Amino acid sequence: MRKTTDVGAAPAGLLRRLARNTAGNTLAIVAAALIPLTALIGSGLDMARGYMAQERLQQACDAGVLAARRTLTGPTLTTAVETEANNYFNFNFPQGSFNTASFKPTVTVPQAGTVKMVAATTVPTTVMRLFDYTTMAIATTCQATQDFVSTDVMLVLDMSGSMNCPPGLIYANSACGEVEQSGSKMQALRDATMSLYDTLKPAQDQLHDNELRLRFGFVPYNSTVNVGKLVYAKNPSYIRDSNAYNSRSRSTNVATNVYRSTCEQQYYQGTWTRTSGSGTTALGTCTNYWVYGRVTINTSGFKTGASTFNSTTGGNNVWLGCIEERQTDNVAIDGGTSTAAPGSALDLDIDMIPDSDASRWAPWWAEVQFDSGNGQQWGGASNRYCASEASRLKEYYNNRAGFKSYLDALVPLGGTYHDVGMIWGARFVSPDGIFRAATAETNDQFNPDNPKRIRGFSVRKYMIFMTDGDMAPTMSNYSSYGIEQLDRRVLGPTANNLLDRHLQRFRMACNAAKSRNIDVWVVAFATSLTKDMENCASRPEQASGISTNDDLIKKFKEIGSKIGSLRLSQ
Numbered sequence: 001m002r003k004t005t006d007v008g009a010a011p012a013g014l015l016r017r018l019a020r021n022t023a024g025n026t027l028a029i030v031a032a033a034l035i036p037l038t039a040l041i042g043s044g045l046d047m048a049r050g051y052m053a054q055e056r057l058q059q060a061c062d063a064g065v066l067a068a069r070r071t072l073t074g075p076t077l078t079t080a081v082e083t084e085a086n087n088y089f090n091f092n093f094p095q096g097s098f099n100t101a102s103f104k105p106t107v108t109v110p111q112a113g114t115v116k117m118v119a120a121t122t123v124p125t126t127v128m129r130l131f132d133y134t135t136m137a138i139a140t141t142c143q144a145t146q147d148f149v150s151t152d153v154m155l156v157l158d159m160s161g162s163m164n165c166p167p168g169l170i171y172a173n174s175a176c177g178e179v180e181q182s183g184s185k186m187q188a189l190r191d192a193t194m195s196l197y198d199t200l201k202p203a204q205d206q207l208h209d210n211e212l213r214l215r216f217g218f219v220p221y222n223s224t225v226n227v228g229k230l231v232y233a234k235n236p237s238y239i240r241d242s243n244a245y246n247s248r249s250r251s252t253n254v255a256t257n258v259y260r261s262t263c264e265q266q267y268y269q270g271t272w273t274r275t276s277g278s279g280t281t282a283l284g285t286c287t288n289y290w291v292y293g294r295v296t297i298n299t300s301g302f303k304t305g306a307s308t309f310n311s312t313t314g315g316n317n318v319w320l321g322c323i324e325e326r327q328t329d330n331v332a333i334d335g336g337t338s339t340a341a342p343g344s345a346l347d348l349d350i351d352m353i354p355d356s357d358a359s360r361w362a363p364w365w366a367e368v369q370f371d372s373g374n375g376q377q378w379g380g381a382s383n384r385y386c387a388s389e390a391s392r393l394k395e396y397y398n399n400r401a402g403f404k405s406y407l408d409a410l411v412p413l414g415g416t417y418h419d420v421g422m423i424w425g426a427r428f429v430s431p432d433g434i435f436r437a438a439t440a441e442t443n444d445q446f447n448p449d450n451p452k453r454i455r456g457f458s459v460r461k462y463m464i465f466m467t468d469g470d471m472a473p474t475m476s477n478y479s480s481y482g483i484e485q486l487d488r489r490v491l492g493p494t495a496n497n498l499l500d501r502h503l504q505r506f507r508m509a510c511n512a513a514k515s516r517n518i519d520v521w522v523v524a525f526a527t528s529l530t531k532d533m534e535n536c537a538s539r540p541e542q543a544s545g546i547s548t549n550d551d552l553i554k555k556f557k558e559i560g561s562k563i564g565s566l567r568l569s570q
Contacts, residue, residue: 099124227321229389340508
């Protein structure tokens with residue numbers, strides 16, 4: 001009998017036989033995998049082309065905004081700026097590159113000093129087209145902002161007598177220090193500072209064209225600083241109307257039974273009237289004689305700068321502009337290692353606005369300072385030199401002659417007090433002190449004060465501190481701290497470590513300047529670069545010891561190049 005097969009069971013049997021027989025399965029599997037494999041390889045090829053196009057698009061965008069930013073001279077987009085951006089873009093990414101669709105980049109100036117470019121297009125696919133993906137989108141956004149911040153450069157310059165000497169010539173030479181010598185350090189400083197101006201000229205022009213500014217200011221110092229008239233012009237109340245000086249006054253008392261020679265000698269210069277005796281043994285009364293000591297003198301007329309008759313000297317005096325510093329602290333500042341100025345030392349407070357006699361400055365008045373030992377004005381001329389007048393920050397745009405004229409008028413004389421130079425350099429550049437602007441931000445590039453921002457851009461602050469010698473305070477100097485051995489404002493009643501105390505004050509003044517984001521450069525010219533000078537700089541590489549006149553010029557050029565470098569950020 002023949003076996004019959006159920007038709008409904010036949011497929012199951014076939015599948016079982018196929019499962020047992022593996023011959024030819026590879027071909028089927030490969031055939032099934034071709035579709036996803038093709039998609040994977042195709043997408044990789046198309047994505048690689050897309051990434052290449054995206055990279056080139058980004059490069060073209062960067063080139064376009066950088067070129068446009070260099071062309072931009074105002075706060076808004078101009079045809080010239082847009083054309084420059086497109087020219088550079090199209091050079092680096094011509095239309096049709098990578099078979100991209102036609103497009104046009106958009107150029108804008110979203111804010112002053114910034115150029116922005118946006119570009120978007122599509123890249124056609126090849127293999128992925130089989131899967132209905134015909135294009136890939138690519139796009140880029142880029143901007144270039146030139147670091148066009150307004151810039152203030154304050155030059156704090158040692159104007160002691162040794163600057164009259166050529167490098168290597170000892171200051172003790174009597175002619176050197178009083179009269180400028182051929183090849184002097186002072187002439188090298190003038191040349192170096194002019195090279196700084198020239199190096200920064202392109203940056204100054206660009207800033208000015210963008211309604212911003214680059215300004216220069218000067219604080220020449222010796223044992224004094226000549227800042228008083230500038231302070232008075234800012235606010236007359238900042239200068240005291242009276243001050244106590246080591247002076248003399250006419251006595252209302254009567255000295256009896258004194259010799260004529262005693263009364264009329266240089267010490268007294270009184271009026272003698274005989275009361276008894278005769279000849280050299282005659283005795284009499286002495287009236288209207290001088291008494292020496294601390295005398296409070298009215299300065300309200302003197303500080304105006306007009307010629308003022310002074311009954312103390314019997315002649316007319318004119319204020320040159322140097323000042324005596326305000327209240328200090330000779331207890332906390334003891335010559336030690338502390339580098340933070342105590343709040344009680346008002347002279348080291350860079351930003352304090354005067355509101356009392358303790359916080360005001362007094363006129364430096366050499367003519368009223370007298371020596372009780374001989375009845376003469378205090379010391380020789382070399383003990384009481386008023387420094388050349390300082391100059392507030394100002395824009396010397398297209399005014400190289402004016403810049404040079406100021407330098408040519410500087411006269412080196414007197415001693416070396418680094419602390420008072422650093423204090424006033426910081427005061428002149430600080431945006432929070434007596435020269436601060438009425439508002440923190442202004443749109444006026446010609447505002448003479450110190451705003452923090454101009455047209456939305458911050459103001460960068462630099463100080464170049466140059467000296468040709470170590471700190472050299474002396475007991476006999478009439479400095480911005482009075483006569484050291486008589487006033488003892490720095491020393492106190494018993495101390496004698498004058499140099500240490502002034503060096504500590506210098507360290508405190510340096511730290512006060514740097515804490516206000518003033519970028520400090522220090523140049524020691526023809527002298528040792530001391531540790532205090534090195535530490536005063538904002539960074540170690542910004543402190544330099546310079547030996548020759550030519551090297552000083554090179555250093556100022558280098559500083560100018562680094563200050564004037566305009567970075568592009570994206």
